[in-house]
Amino acid sequence: MDVLAILYIIANVMASVSYIPQIMTLLKDTTHSESVALMSWVLWLGASAISLTYFIVRVQDPVVIFSSSMNFTGCAIVLSLLVFNRFIKAQGICLYDLIKKPVVDPVVDEEPIV
Numbered sequence: 001m002d003v004l005a006i007l008y009i010i011a012n013v014m015a016s017v018s019y020i021p022q023i024m025t026l027l028k029d030t031t032h033s034e035s036v037a038l039m040s041w042v043l044w045l046g047a048s049a050i051s052l053t054y055f056i057v058r059v060q061d062p063v064v065i066f067s068s069s070m071n072f073t074g075c076a077i078v079l080s081l082l083v084f085n086r087f088i089k090a091q092g093i094c095l096y097d098l099i100k101k102p103v104v105d106p107v108v109d110e111e112p113i114v
Contacts, residue, residue: 005063012067019074026081027096033085041082045075 026033052068055061081095089095 009063009067012070016067016070016074019078022078023074023081024096026078026085027099028094029085030092030094031085032089032091033082036082038079038082038086041075041079045072045079048072048075 022036026036048068048071052065052072055064055068059065084095
């Protein structure tokens with residue numbers, strides 16, 4: 001593996017990790033995330049989808065396809081969270097708090113079945 005291939009892999013790992021702060025911000029946001037540009041993420045997802053398709057069909061290099069798929073996945077997660085926050089989630093709700101809370105079964109006041 002040559003130096004350029006190693007740099008390509010490192011750059012794409014760094015780019016993939018860079019989605020984590022945006023994902024955490026959207027998970028912890030209690031607003032409708034109006035400060036995050038929805039159209040930018042739509043365009044970035046579209047561009048990454050086209051790139052991924054090109055790499056699958058034309059380039060057919062597993063390293064490039066994997067790197068591109070990580071970029072596509074990061075964009076898709078961010079856009080999904082943004083759309084959820086903007087159009088579905090109620091104001092004041094924090095997805096992060098909902099995720100980290102343990103699921104508790106409600107106590108049912110019924111007699112045991114014998």
